[in-house]
Amino acid sequence: MSRIRFFDATLRDGSHAIKHQLTKKTIADYCEAMDDAGMYTIIVGHGNGLGASSLQVGLSKLTDEEMLTTARKHLKHTRLGVYMIPGFGTIKDNLRPAIDAGADLFKIGCHCTEADTTRQHIEFIRNQNKEVYGILMNCHMTSAERLLEEASKMQSYGAQGIILMDSAGASTPEMVKRMTATLVDSLYVLVGFHPHNNLGLAVANGYTAIQEGAGIVDGTLRGFGAGAGNVQLEALSALLIKEGYELNQNLYAMLDASESIVRKTMKEDRALTDLSIVSGMSGVFSSFKTQVLAAAEEFHVDPRDIFAELGKRKVVGGQEDMVVAVAEQLSHPVKKDTESYMLESLT
Amino acid sequence: MKKVRAGIIGTGNIGSDLLMKVMRSEFLECGIFAGHSPDSRGIARARELGVPVTYDSIHYIEENPDCCQIVFDATSAKVHEKNAPILKKLGKYTIDLTPAHIGPFCVPQVNLEEAMEQDNVNCVTCGGQATVPLVHAMSRVADIKYVEIVATIASRSAGTGTRNNIDEFTQTTKEALTELGGIDRAKAIIILNPAEPPITMHNTIYALADDPDMEEICKAVGRAEKELQKYVPNYKIVLGPVFENGRVTIGIEVTGSGDFLPAYAGNLDIITCAAVEIAENYARRKLL
Numbered sequence: 116m117s118r119i120r121f122f123d124a125t126l127r128d129g130s131h132a133i134k135h136q137l138t139k140k141t142i143a144d145y146c147e148a149m150d151d152a153g154m155y156t157i158i159v160g161h162g163n164g165l166g167a168s169s170l171q172v173g174l175s176k177l178t179d180e181e182m183l184t185t186a187r188k189h190l191k192h193t194r195l196g197v198y199m200i201p202g203f204g205t206i207k208d209n210l211r212p213a214i215d216a217g218a219d220l221f222k223i224g225c226h227c228t229e230a231d232t233t234r235q236h237i238e239f240i241r242n243q244n245k246e247v248y249g250i251l252m253n254c255h256m257t258s259a260e261r262l263l264e265e266a267s268k269m270q271s272y273g274a275q276g277i278i279l280m281d282s283a284g285a286s287t288p289e290m291v292k293r294m295t296a297t298l299v300d301s302l303y304v305l306v307g308f309h310p311h312n313n314l315g316l317a318v319a320n321g322y323t324a325i326q327e328g329a330g331i332v333d334g335t336l337r338g339f340g341a342g343a344g345n346v347q348l349e350a351l352s353a354l355l356i357k358e359g360y361e362l363n364q365n366l367y368a369m370l371d372a373s374e375s376i377v378r379k380t381m382k383e384d385r386a387l388t389d390l391s392i393v394s395g396m397s398g399v400f401s402s403f404k405t406q407v408l409a410a411a412e413e414f415h416v417d418p419r420d421i422f423a424e425l426g427k428r429k430v431v432g433g434q435e436d437m438v439v440a441v442a443e444q445l446s447h448p449v450k451k452d453t454e455s456y457m458l459e460s461l462t
Numbered sequence: 463m464k465k466v467r468a469g470i471i472g473t474g475n476i477g478s479d480l481l482m483k484v485m486r487s488e489f490l491e492c493g494i495f496a497g498h499s500p501d502s503r504g505i506a507r508a509r510e511l512g513v514p515v516t517y518d519s520i521h522y523i524e525e526n527p528d529c530c531q532i533v534f535d536a537t538s539a540k541v542h543e544k545n546a547p548i549l550k551k552l553g554k555y556t557i558d559l560t561p562a563h564i565g566p567f568c569v570p571q572v573n574l575e576e577a578m579e580q581d582n583v584n585c586v587t588c589g590g591q592a593t594v595p596l597v598h599a600m601s602r603v604a605d606i607k608y609v610e611i612v613a614t615i616a617s618r619s620a621g622t623g624t625r626n627n628i629d630e631f632t633q634t635t636k637e638a639l640t641e642l643g644g645i646d647r648a649k650a651i652i653i654l655n656p657a658e659p660p661i662t663m664h665n666t667i668y669a670l671a672d673d674p675d676m677e678e679i680c681k682a683v684g685r686a687e688k689e690l691q692k693y694v695p696n697y698k699i700v701l702g703p704v705f706e707n708g709r710v711t712i713g714i715e716v717t718g719s720g721d722f723l724p725a726y727a728g729n730l731d732i733i734t735c736a737a738v739e740i741a742e743n744y745a746r747r748k749l750l
Contacts, residue, residue, distance in 0.1 A: 152574045167651075169610050169649055169651060170608075170668040170670070170709055171610060171612050171651055171666075199630060201628045201632070201634055202628060202651060202652035202654070203632075203651055204632075204652060205630050205632050205633045207633055208633065208636075225654075226654065226655070226656065227627075227658065228617060228656040229617060229654045231622075231625040231626070232625050232628040232654065234625075234626060235626065235627075235628065235629045236629065256656075257656075280527065287524060367578075383693075405741050409707055415707050426663075428657070429655070429657035430655070431653065431654075431655050431657075433504070433612075433651060433653040434612075434614055434653055435612075435656065436612045436614070436664075436666035437614075437664075439666075439701070439706060439711060439713075440664075440666075440700075440701055440713055443701060443704075
């Protein structure tokens with residue numbers, strides 16, 4: 116069996132946790148420390164990917180180009196990876212410049228039911244002879260059968276692997292088992308899983324996916340990432356070693372970088388906070404946390420109520436504008452028409 | 463009263479919605495509803511309505527140039543690139559509803575007059591039609607440094623063309639914000655939401671400005687909203703303009719008139735209403 120590929124998203128998903136304020140020094144130090152750690156790729160950028168620096172999801176301290184050129188300089192042996200969500204970034208403004216800046220590997224993502232929006236981008240990357248993977252976000256929001264349908268589309272566009280993102284950390288191990296097995300049984304490309312830790316299951320879910328035949332785990336050191344954080348790759352590695360898996364990754368290198376670089380970069384520890392748990396329960400993408408907290412303060416409403424309401428509305432990644440709309444509505448009681456008021460008084 | 467014949471190429475969601483609006487128009491009638499796929503549900507439906515149809519797409523118009531004087535192209539950016547020179551040669555006034563951006567942009571509330579002097583005009587995108595007028599209104603009363611728009615539409619209302627053109631859609635919307643909106647820096651974000659029941663088309667505009675005069679902004683935006691409502695009756699500002707977290711925020715909802723898809727698909731209506739507004743003005747002034 117071929118060895119598990121780790122896609123290291125520390126410098127991408129981690130950006131969410133520090134409001135996209137990564138510094139050149141952190142990127143340089145991290146890439147230098149991890150270049151020989153056996154990661155299949157190190158992905159760098161704004162949390163939502165290329166072209167996502169915005170008022171909607173958060174402005175980045177560095178431009179995409181600054182981040183990529185810095186990483187490129189310090190990665191000699193590891194593929195430099197980037198992420199992009201069509202609708203945020205475009206071929207002209209973002210993919211071409213990323214290729215020029217030296218990116219080797221591309222992850223093209225969309226909400227789990229919208230794979231056809233990635234066709235242009237996956238085909239474009241393939242035609243540039245770069246490596247490309249399809250990402251289905253918020254995979255807990257649809258059935259395993261539908262995921263297979265969408266993954267098959269991406270495979271037909273030329274994606275060299277499909278990664279399911281459990282963006283809200285809302286998947287149970289049973290769900291992970293079912294969705295991974297369904298894809299592995301029918302696709303000829305590699306399947307991967309990207310766990311989040313809202314329910315404390317990230318390592319377990321990463322491991323379950325591997326047991327079901329996933330060849331890629333997309334995670335971060337120290338769990339540095341959006342909301343409750345990601346699967347902590349050091350812990351997963353330890354578990355895999357215990358279970359007798361042969362790894363390409365160097366556990367000590369990961370642990371060292373985690374302690375010496377990532378710990379300093381993280382603003383808070385990755386314990387399960389109230390909002391992490393509520394966003395996991397509501398099934399709302401963890402990265403909404405920043406916007407929810409700001410809106411809760413601005414409109415004097417409970418951030419937990421905002422998450423619950425967003426969950427009812429089934430918002431998807433990128434719909435951060437709904438946070439303000441929901442908070443504004445929660446901030447004043449619903450105006451009632453006379454009829455419903457009378458009906459309510461009767462009950 | 464005499465009407466001007468218009469051809470519609472493209473029989474998907476947008477073409478089918480457009481057909482209903484053309485059939486109701488005082489000034490227009492549908493001369494040909496042209497697609498290429500024998501399975502097109504749009505063509506089957508149009509035939510039932512008694513509209514002349516063809517599976518021969520633009521070739522029908524080449525061979526029967528008298529069937530229409532105005533052409534709406536609701537295919538895809540790639541197809542319109544091929545159609546545009548043919549239509550130009552045939553001398554048809556062309557209204558392009560794809561994000562191909564071959565002719566100049568037209569958002570009727572902002573620059574209808576210029577569109578009357580062209581032979582091919584581009585309707586930007588649904589997100590562009592919904593947001594450019596308010597950005598244009600704000601930029602006249604405030605020093606706007608940057609604008610960002612987020613257009614969220616129901617998955618079901620995004621047909622094959624829209625999905626295959628998501629890249630042009632994003633890029634074109636951004637370009638229209640700077641070209642017509644009167645600002646230097648802009649960004650467009652497009653989101654598809656698959657929730658059931660489907661969500662109504664929602665747009666958010668964020669604007670960064672130094673010390674904005676909110677009273678002036680509200681007035682200007684309110685005026686633009688009223689003017690837009692003349693040709694997009696179900697266009698509504700649902701939030702703001704409010705100043706929050708250092709930015710001016712406006713929320714917009716567009717419900718559809720339910721011509722082809724149900725009311726959630728306001729994204730179809732806003733672009734087809736704009737296209738019909740351009741066509742009716744051209745027909746009235748130049749052809750009737």
